[in-house]
Structures are given as C-alpha cells and as structure tokens.
Amino acid sequence: MQANNALNYDYSVAKCFTYATILFGIIGMLIGVVIAYQLAFPELNYLAGEYGTYSRLRPLHTSGVIFGFLLSGIFATWYYVGQRVLKVSMAESPFLMILGRVHFWLYMILMIIAVVTLFLGIGTSKEYAELEWPLDIAVVVVWVIWGLSIFGLIGIRREKTLYISMWYYIATFLGVAMLYLFNNMEVPTYFVSGYGKWYHSVSMYAGTNDAMVQWWYGHNAVAFVFTVPIIAMIYYFLPKESGQPVFSYKLSLLSFWGLMFVYLWAGGHHLLYSTVPDWVQTMGSIFSIILILPSWGSAINMLLTMKGQWGQLKSNPLVKFMVLASTFYMLSTLEGPIQAIKSVNALAHFTDWIPGHVHDGTLGWVGFMTMAALFHMAPRMYKRELYSKKLMESQFWIQTTGIVMYFSSMWIAGITQGMMWRATDQYGNLAYSFIDTVTVLIPYYALRATGGLLYLIGFFMFTYNMYKTMTASKAIASEPQNASPMAA
Amino acid sequence: MDMETIRELQAYGYIFFTIFLAVILYSYLYHLYRSEKSGERNFEKYADMALRDDVTDAPIEPMSPLNKAKD
C-alpha cells in the first residue's frame, strides 16, 4: 500500500471548516467589538432595536467565538492533523469522507439556527450552554459524528502509536461530550403540560445544584475547548513548522495526565463565597493552583522546543505567533490560579478583571494558535505559498497591541471596581454608590473596546491574506517539509 | 443515608482517588524513564511523528505485526 504514490491526504473537509472558522471568527469578534463599545457608549445599544442590546448580543458573542470560530478551528485542524499523524488518508475510506461532509453541513445548519435563536432571545441563560433542547440534541448528533470520524480514522491508521496531539483531540471529544450532556439536562415543558412554546424547557437542576453543574461545565468547557485542543494543535504545528521535534515527549505525556486529572476539580473557583459547600470552594481553589504545573509543563515544553532555534522568531512569523501563544498560555494559566485564591477572588469576582483574564487566554493563546495553524495548513491544502509575509508581520503587531490594551485596561478596571465596591468612609459606611463604580470605568471600557477593534482589524488582515493565498498566490511544486513558504 | 455519612464518603472518595492517581502518575514517570534507560523503548522518537508525516513516509511504528521486528 505504501508504494502507491497516487495516494494523497484529502483536505476537502479541512478546507470547509477553514472557511467556517474565518466566517464565524468575523461574526463572533465583530459582535464582541460592538458590545465592548456599547459599554462605553450606551447609545450603540439601539442600532437594531430589540435585537441589538448588549444583553441580547452577549450570548451571541460568547457562543459565536466558542462554538463557531473555535470549534470550526478545532475541526479544521483535526481533519488535517488527524490524517497526517496517523499516516492514513481520508480518501482511503469513502465512509469517512461522507461522514466528514455530513459533519460539516449539519454543523453549519446547526450554527445558523443557533445564531438566529440567540438573536430572538430563545435560550436557557446558562453561560456557554444557552441553546434550547432541540438544538442541544442537534449538538449531540454533530458531536457523535465527529467521534465516529475520529475513531474511524484511528481504526484504519498505519501508525500504531498515537501521537500526543491525538491524545488531546480524543480528550476534547470525551470531555465536552460528558460536560455538555450533563449540563444541558432539561425537561421540555410543552410535552409535560401541553401549553406554551414547544421549544421551551426547564433545567433539571435547581438553584445551588444548577450553579454547581453549570460551573463544572463552564470552567471545563474552557478546559476542553480553549485548552486541550489548542495544546493538540501546538504539539503538532510548532514542531512541524520549526522542524524541531518536541523538546521532551515524555514531559508531554506526563502533562497530559496531570491536566486531565487536575482540571475537572477546579470548577469550584467560580463559586467562591457563594452558597455551595465550603469544601467544594476550597478544593476548587487548591486545584486551581495545582493546575499551574501541568499547564506550564506543556507551555515550557513548547518554548524549549525552540531551544537554539530562536532565530526562527525573526525569520518566520508563524513561529512568532505560536511562541507568543504559548507565552500567553503561561500568563493566563498563572493569572487564573491567582484569581482562584479566595482572598483575591473576594475582590476580583464579578469585576471586569474576569473578562480580562478570559481574553488573555482567548485572544493571545487560542486566537493566535488557531490563526497560525490555518496559516500553516493553507500552503499545504491549496498548494500555493502564503500571500504576504509583510501583512502577517503587521497583523502580528496590531493584534499584540490590541491584546495588551485589552488586558491592561481590564486589570485596572476590575481592580478599581472591586476596591470601590468595598471602600468605606471613616464611619464605616459605603463610600460609593453603585453608579459611581460604573461611570469611573468608562474610559477603560473605551480603551478595551479599541483593543478589541485592533484585534478584529488583525483578523480581517488574516482573512484577506488567507483569501489571497487560496486564490492568487504563486503555486508551489511540492509540499514544503517545514517552514511554510511565503511571499514577501 | 444522612448527610454526615455522605460527606465522609465524599472525603474518602476524594482522598483515595487523589493518592491513587498520584501513585499512578509517579509510577508512570518512573516507567517512562526506566523503559528508556533500559533501552526497551525510545519515547523521544515519537516526536518524529509530527515531522515525518507524509502519507508516503514510513510509519515510526507500523501497525502490521510483520514490521515489528525492525523496532
């Protein structure tokens, strides 16, 4: 079979998901920028009547970037990396090809309906799990198809041992499946009572229990969508792009199990000082701090992979994107545990420091890694060199500036807000009314939104660069071994 | 079962599993280094799976048992 030279990897599904990543990236980030500006300039709430208020749009932003942009990115890289590290082409199995196409189209239909329903305000209010039950069922179907495609490809593999990226993809599949199922347990009210809207449902869990399940989900959705699959990406793309084998493969295996075990216990840190049992809170705190170890294990492994090769940072913008991504990973996995310390959390919880922290991770780590992965894939999928290195360089600096503006303004805003909420005068009365703590933040909100805007501009540059690469760039004769070819 | 007993079981469940997993994790670490030192396996070669990933490249460890001897 290996003598068959006609055999090639089949990227048709990976290409489809690449387009979806770009499309939902634009939608999700655009809405993000709009709602960020709405906080600074409330008049912007009235651009689209009922459908344009901050509160209506916020779930669209979160779901749009998590389940639109990022999930597409994960699927795109899976349909690319999976074949390569297993050394088997999807074209070898017509069944897997059909499955891949069905996966893509079902996912697209689902996402479009999801966007429409969220605009209409149909949802359950649970963060990152807003979709109502009919869509939840569709999500499960899409997920099962992805699972079939993963294990189907593994079933016909030539490479016996699973590369570390595969471990992380499998973990993503299992983790999200479990979390999503349990958090979305709900009872459709129409079918019990015969009244009202057929798509309405009520949560299986009440009050504190609901909160525990939600944040067990909410925190670990971050783990299994923002962290685990992105590590899968970086373990493949950084070594491949730089031509350096992973610094220590053993360390990567060990960090994997460490991460799997520790991450799930840490969800309690979202509920410090709430009404969940004390021991859950304390354990959430402690495990969040232990979580630094496996996280940094992976990140340091990545940075050490570049040992002796730092010159590539200068010559190859893709390596620069990925190295900065792992640096932001280290930053946000240090920041998170700090916020999980109970006394720090007392100040930081409910403030803007929390979205600040989230965006260190998402813009810096997740966004940069996903874009770098797609840049790396493009010359191999379209057999053309990347359109413009210069554009990539400027994109890198514009977006990095955006991220720095974003998190620095949110740090200041969050801590200011937290301090003002608890400030008292000399008699022990509260020093500020709530509205004082809002108006003082408006300059920071404006700064944050502008940071986000810079990031969005960078994303448009990425889109243009990708588009040109697909359509107008110089064709390349053979697939590049390592560094992706790019025109100046 | 009253809440006290459940709490106790919870605490035991948690402690035992933590210890169990810590043991597993360390023995895994030991296993990784021992099997590499004794020459039984070379883990670092797996890193090449990302680098030599053309469909025509020879697998690092092929599926077919016939090729196992080369290992």
Next chain:
Amino acid sequence: MFHWLERNPFFFAVGVFLVVAYAGVVTILPDFMESARPVTGTKPYTVLELAGRQIYIKDSCNACHSQLVRPFKSETDRYGKYSLSGEYAYDRPFLWGSRRAGPDLMRVGNYRTTDWHEYHMLDPKSVVPGSIMPAYKHMFQNVADIDTAYAEAYTVKTVFSVPYDQPDMPTLGTYDEAKKQVMAEASAIVADMKSPEIKEAFQRGEIKEIVALIAYLNRLK
C-alpha cells in the same frame, strides 16, 4: 500496562473518561441530596412571576446583573442579607450571573418599586444619571407569554414536585384558574404604573412583558 494503554485507543479513551468523570461524581452528585431543600418561607414563583423570569432570561439580564450576595459587609450593606442556598430552591435555572456591570438584584424588591422600574426600563438615565444600561422599550410592546410560564409551573409541579397548591403556597390549578390569577396579580401592578398604553392594553386583556418583569423583580426579596 502503560505501554499497552498508549496503543489501544479504546482503553485509552476509557482511561481518560474515568479520570475526567471522577471529579464530577465526587464533587457534584452528593450535594444533590441536600442543597435543593428550601429555607422556610421560600415559595415557588407564581405564573406571572415566572413569565417575568422568562423575560429576564430572554433579554439576558444575567449578563450584567448578579443574584448572589456574598457574605461580606460591603455586600450586605449594599444589597441586604447574604444569600442562602435554600433561597434558590425553586430557581430553574439559577441566575447568579458572573459579572456585575450593574448592581446585584438578589433583593431588589426590597428597595425598588413598580414605578421606579417602569421609568428605569423606559429610560435608565432618567432615574440613574450616568447609567450605561440600555432602555428596554420593546418590553412595553411585546406581550408576555403566560402560556409558556404556566407550562413551566405545571412541569416543575409534576416532575419535580414543586409545592404549588399546598397550604401557604401559591396556587396553580388548571390553566383557566391560573390565567384568572395572573390577571388579578397583573392588575395590581398595572394600577401602580403610569403608562396609559399599558393600562389600555390590559383593558384589552393583554399583559405586556414589562408587567410580568416587574412582578418578578418585585418578588426578589
């Protein structure tokens, strides 16, 4: 053993799943026995309040407002008594929120009134200068969905044994009985409101979203 695990995708997957799932089993499941028990005096939502709660969810008020008073003096001074687990026994879903771009609403019914809410939802800046909250004018146009609220109350009563129709608890009854009661509750709120349109609509038998929402907000104590 480890060597074997690395090459067998199926058992590898099982291993990952066990490690990942265990945390949930230990931390979450046992507390289902206890936490859902209501504290004395906590009552299920009436149908009109539930309709309001659904509007709160529809417009994601929880994106900016929390409903969780933490046990700090600065919070109890500002918002009132700190939250107890049993107070949330009938909250499906919970609405604690994760961020306070606006103030906590756990006990907003203690210090805000119907007409305050009416002005505030129509034009937040008129009552809170400098507010960044958007106006929710559409709540004065859209009609509240009482049917779905009834469906929800009926569902939680049948499936989760929420104590409607018990002594000292809100009555639910049949759909027609519930509807009658909703009209009675709504008329009390409409009487406190200023807007002639809302009053007119109520005469026609329409309950606007704002009425239900205010019923819910007044109930938060």
